[in-house]
Amino acid sequence: MKKHDNDTKPGRQPYEKPRLRSFPLAADEVLAKGCKTTTPGTGFQGANCAAGGCFQIGS
Amino acid sequence: MNATPTPRKRSTATPQQMPGTTALCLSVAGVCLHFRGGERIRLAAPMDCYSTFLRASPADGPCIDTVEMEVIEGEVPRPDLLEPVFDTGDAWELSADDRRYVFRTRIRPDNDKPLWSMTIDRGFNHGRIYCSKELFVTSGKSMLARHIVQYPLDQLLMIHVAAARSAAVLLHAAGGNIDGNGVLFAGPSGAGKSTISRLLGDGGSARFLSDDRIMLRRFGGKLSMYGTPWPGDAGVAINESVPLKAICFLRHADETSLRPLKPEQVLQRLLPVTSIPWYESELAGNALNLCEFLIEHYPAYELSFRPQANDLNSVLEEFSAAA
Secondary structure, X not given: OOOOOHHHOOOOOXXXXXXXXXXXXXXXXXXXXXXXXXXXXXXXXXXXXXXXXXXXXXX | OOOOOOOOOOOOOOOOOOOOEOEEEEEEOOEEEEEEOOOOEEEOOOOHHHHHHEEOOHHHOOOOEEEEEEEEEOOOOOHHHOEEEEEOOOOEEEEEOOOEEEEEEOOEOOEOOOOEEEEEEOOOOEEEEEEOHHHEEEEOOEEEEOOOXXXXXXXXXXXXXXXXXXXXXXXXEEEEEEOOEEEEEEOOOOOOHHHHHHHHHHOOOOEEXXXXXXXXXXXXXXXXXXXOOOOOOOOOEOOOEEEEXXXXXXXXXXXXXXXXXXXXXXXXXXHHHEOOOOOOHHHHXXXXXXXXXXXXXXXXXXXXXXXXXXXXXXXXXXHHHOO
């Protein structure tokens, strides 16, 4: 009976343990949450103006 | 003299000369949001950057997905039956029941009263926008609703409709048409999207569709990018589309260079600039599928740059030459 010997196969890569990597998702910038400027006169310019009449969310 | 009496023309103006319109349609990347105000409510005209994205009705132009939204006064009925889904903490929150989603904003972070609330069926086909009295200007029997077709309401709606129905996602990216090739320049706030739009757009090397938000839409085996009415500091908002060629992630540097990225490097840069509704698994899955398609089929680069147009033009010749 032929013995399977995977260790001797050419080109086998050494095992590398998976690594977890985390990075921020910047939800404030991509989920219509924040803004940079407010529209004058809307009367809803608080700490966060997204609920009011603000418009520009630019970079 | 034989004077023939002429019929008296009926005036089409509202009795109080209230501005605005009874309905308007916002069309972005083939998604048409059709806002209707009903008998009493008129809708204020949006800002100038919306002008090329507006129509009187969905029938006035190409439209792939239509969402019907009725604008009314009042508050969402029976909100106590809703289950919370997501809360930004200060700007807006999402709740749902078996049939509908409900988005609510707050006037201020310390005030729980919604400025507007939006209900929409789970298929994202039709919904209602309930407006508080603060949003209206009243004249006689007519009411003018302000700040409806405007950020953040329209963008919030568009993000979710795109993920639910349209195989599309919104990206925090500028996008330019370089000799018929669509090239994205993505990055968070401060990365240089508006700067690069000015440098390349003003010099004529590229026609930019947006300097801040691009909608990406899949048609079979291809992606196309679309301008949006949400510009950045450069104020670029063009209602045009172009087939996608490549995506560049912006990075400030002392020298200009273009470096190809591996898929895992693209993923790490792409997710933070993509509008993905992480809190709803089906919607998030649709958006992630499109991200995966982008990573698998399109070249991605890190574009390190300093703000000098000559350097940038030489780098971007690569995109204009390759058909």
